[in-house]
Amino acid sequence: MSNTATNTPHYDTASVFVAVIGRPNVGKSSLTNLLVGEKVAIVTSKPQTTRTRITGVITRGPIQYVLLDTPGVHKARNKLGKRMDKTASDSMGDVDVSMMLFEPYGALNESELALVDQLRRSGPAIAVINKTDLVKAPEDLEARKAEIQALGVFDAVYTVSVRDKKNCETLFEALGRYAVQGPHYFDDDAYTDMPEKELVAELIREKALLFMRDEIPHGIAVVVERFKERPGTDLIDIDANIYCERESHKGMVIGKGGAMLKKIASAARVDCEEFLGCRVNLQCWVKVKADWRDNEFLLNSFGFKQESGR
Template sequence: MTSNSNTEQKFKSGFISIIGRPNVGKSTFLNRVIGQKIAIMSDKPQTTRNKVQGVLTGNDSQMIFIDTPGIHKPKHKLGDFMVKSAINALREVDVILFMVNAVEGFGRGDEFIIEKLQDVKTPVFLVVNKIDEVHPDELLPLIDKYKEKLNFQAIVPISALEGNNVDTLLTTIKKQLPEGPQYYPADQVTDHPERFIISELIREKVLHLTREEVPHSIAVVIDSIKKKEGKEIVEVMATIIVERSSQKGIVIGKQGSMMKEIGQRARKDIELLLGSKVYLELWVKVQKDWRNKMSVLKDYGFNDDY
């Protein structure tokens, strides 16, 4: 009698950290892979503040992706937290995806990240994103420039937005993963509680709609989430925190028009997330210089215990 144990496919699992300069498309990639929005997207740098974990479960594997804040030179305590959070995500993972922007090319920020990667024992993949925006002839010289700096385990050009080559990247990652357990239930796509994702969806709308007028000096705190008695509707109360009174005026808008638009757009995304009708009520509060106050940062969920 022959054993077929050799042909039996073993389950593989592992943690994959996505690292790179701000605005290279890390969150777009994560949302593409997971198939729904769990990380907020904005063309403003440093949009991602906390590490967001996305879980992709297949028949024979589970990949847990960690989307980190873009590595940049910090200007305040929140910036310190973000950079520390990103660098700490290099520890105890199975694969590191170093994502770069094909359009912007090699930059000083990349030098800084490569310096951090020199001592890392984990396999590092170079992921060249936004290939849909450059001519193919420009790719090889760019890849060569990165190859001179670090010995990469694999190099995969992709377009996170269009989905080009993303499956190839996933296959390459899977080959690298060890045999392991299924850490999360098959239907779970993130380890973040719904409160966190809801606050991020609201913050995304503020960033999109206020553009340059309100920079990254905003936070969103969820005051309560509860189901209305006897109704299939979820009631969400949230406060948008800004640093200056002038920003409060911008967020509210003329006769409350901006606030209304933020609320309408956020509500649509929250309804998709919860699979339920949502009643969303927003307030705006001024908290001067909150990004430099450790006690306030902790209150807003930026815990420095990684």
């Protein structure tokens, strides 16, 4: 046998893991969905829509892009909020590059500046100014780019409009520069690592967020209890529990004569059928678990498990 050291294997493929970070409502989930080409993250105009780390996967030729859409950083008011912030900060340490989204106007808030500080310690990052469709004058955008570049943590600043699908394609080339030679971690036709049950639960929660007023939906969790294909048919039976924190909230989620619950379930069913590619029989029930957002056991059982510390 030869005594020469074994060479590192050569791969014709590469992967780049990307943390998508930024303040709430800056467009992280919308951008992730657009780049992936599939709906992997729910999107509403309400902050804190994304609660856990969502993985979006895009394979283009030799490069596989793995986008980790993280919860928007905010001032945590309960244990769920603290877990969401930890998920966002942990993601920055797990990736090849962070992609931080900004709005074109407004002062950077405390949470954004904290993220920028963290980026100084966690490796390479690029900045993306989203919502260029709202820019009133070209010089405004140039001033914003200069302000972000002056922070001294970003290798480059890009400008996009997710709404108009403008310039988003350029981000593949930008992120591809950070790709690391090696095997693809997901099948080339995969677009997320989330189980179907979790995606269905998220679609139901999205509809509750869309249809209900501000206060209640943050106190809502959705757990799919049954997900079963009927033998010999193209029909899946899905049973889901919608948990809220107060009896009064339960009444609002159900609505007069069950109207609100029916509206949520009907809209979610349409999305589920499109996503699963078959007919869906969706049954939803509303249950009360008081103050679940501050209950470690319930947070774990509802799927908000805290990943082991690094």
